[in-house]
Amino acid sequence: MSVEGPAAPVPADNVLDWLDVEAEKRAQAGLVRRLRPRAAAATELDLAGNDYLGLARDKRVAGAAAAAALKWGAGSTGSRLVTGSTELHAELEQELARFCGTQAALVFSSGFTANLGAVTTLSGRESAIVTDASIHASLIEGCRLSRADIAAVAHNDPSAVAHALRTRRHKRALVVTDSVFSVDGDKADLTALNNACRETGAAMLVDDAHGLGVLGDGGKGAVHEAGLNAAPDVVTTVTLSKALGAQGGAVLGPRRVIRHLTETARSFIFDTALAPASAAAALTALRVLVEEPQRAERAREITATMAERFAAAGLPTSTPEAAVLAVRAPFPDDAVAWAARCAERGVRVGCFRPPSVPDGISRLRLTANAGLTDAEVEQAIQVVTETAPAAS
Ligand SMILES: Cc1ncc(COP(=O)(O)O)c(C=O)c1O
Structure with a gap:
């Protein structure tokens, strides 16, 4: 492979010309994406x-966000490890964990950063990750950042996952899946995946972004529906931005997982905490869901x-x-x-x-x-x- 090294100086105006070439290729392929204006009132x-x-x-949810912004400020002002943890964040974590039936929870500024934190801290160079081929982009990015050996197997095929787990080189392994896949809305067979994990000593990470609030008893999610919420080897991530109508994400699972994330997840430690308004909105939405x-x-x-x-x-x-x-x-x-x-x-x-x-x-x-x-x-x-x- 020939590698083009640094050549003659290029005028600053032309250094990013390749972006236009790429844009033209996307246009040719019919892949142009455009932002469009959105009105405040639904039309x-x-x-x-x-x-x-x-x-x-919902007025209760949006009202809670407004009240929290007035009380705590528009932003969190820093990482919770630096500027402190509000009672809103603590309450949200306790109530989320109680609702989903896990030992503990840790909230992140988004579902994306929750997934980055969970995947990277539960794997690493010395481990294997086995994923469904159709996992969400945020999980894929987590896998890439993890430096683990990654096997992406056929969509919704627990036997392929089991095979990859059995034939892995590393002692430690993590199975990563969505509970409900974002594109078609089909469900993963969490029971079969967990069985494969147990037979081969692997842990399991389930992104329940589309399950929370929709699946399971009263919307407790797909992991609860599968009876795996309290399992010692299962970790769940959720977003607060879909069924809960707010913004943010969370990781739920055994207490020692949450401690590990709090102390090592870079997308938690080096990220400004979930905004108080979002925490209050998610907390109120969760309470509404419990009542309704x-x-x-x-x-x-x-x-x-x-x-x-x-x-x-x-x-x-x-x-x-x-x-x-x-x-x-x-x-x-x-x-x-x-x-x-x-x-x-x-x-x-x-x-x-x-x-x-x-x-x-x-x-x-x-x-x-x-x-x-x-x-x-x-x-x-x-x-x-x-x-x-x-x-x-
Ligand atoms: C399956 C899944 N996981 C994670 C995310 C990311 O969540 P958030 O939008 O809160 O960053 C999304 C959102 O698009 C998703 O669909």
């Missing part, structure tokens, strides 16, 4: 966001209804098990145009296409929101169905 039905329980705009567990059921019911109706209309639809479902489009451009037609008719849907989808298949991604009325669900179904491209 369309939102089936693109992750506000599964309809709590992001039917929200979890409603989110699941809406997803199942949409999936049934799309399938009946002949659209290639995923088999959703939580609040996320996908409908396939023939090509990336079809997906983009389909999403645009939905938006024109007042329904906002997600559009997933390569490289965000590991299997290269373009899709519309729809999410349930427990706050939608039956009439709104019906409207969404009609719009998506009537605007579908011919060959989908």
Whole structure:
């Protein structure tokens, strides 16, 4: 391989010219992404966001955020190890752990940083990581940072995970999976994965970002549903930004895991703590969910209804098990145009296409929101169905 070393000086204006070349390649591949303005008041039905329980705009939740900002300040002012830990953070951790049935919890500034912290501190150079091929980008980044030996096996194939665990070189191993996969909304077989871990002395890390608030008894999540919440070898990560309608993330699990993370996770130690407003919003949303567990059921019911109706209309639809479902489009451009037609008719849907989808298949991604009325669900179904491209 020839390596081009430093050449003649280049004018400063041209040093980043390669960015334009890359942008042109993305444009040719139909992979342009653009930010679009968002109005404060909702002007369309939102089936693109992750506000599964309809709590992001709940007055109790938003009001708690406002009150916390006035009491504690707009930001956390630093890492909790430096500027101290507020009672809000402590209460949120206690209540999250109690709700999910784990010994302890540690909150992070996002689900992304929670995943980075959990993966890197539970693995390392001297260990193996076995992952499902379809894990979330934040887990993939954690794996890359961990310097562990990584085996990414076929999607939703516990026997492939077991094989990789049995044939590994390292004594220590960590299985990393989403509980509900972000793209199609299908569930991992956590019991089978845990069995494979136990047979081979591996630990398990489950990202329950899409399970918390939606799956399990009253929304306690997929790990609780699988009866693994109190397991000594299972660690769970969650985001506070989906079902809880706030912002932030958390790691839940055995007390000694939480101590280990507090003392060694760089994305906790060197990151400004979760903002007080976000902590208060998540805490209030959690309390609302405890009082109104039917929200979890409603989110699941809406997803199942949409999936049934799309399938009946002949659209290639995923088999959703939580609040996320996908409908396939023939090509990336079809997906983009389909999403645009939905938006024109007042329904906002997600559009997933390569490289965000590991299997290269373009899709519309729809999410349930427990706050939608039956009439709104019906409207969404009609719009998506009537605007579908011919060959989908
Ligand atoms: C499965 C999964 N894990 C982690 C995250 C990251 O969470 P956050 O948005 O709180 O950083 C997301 C969010 O997109 C996700 O879908």
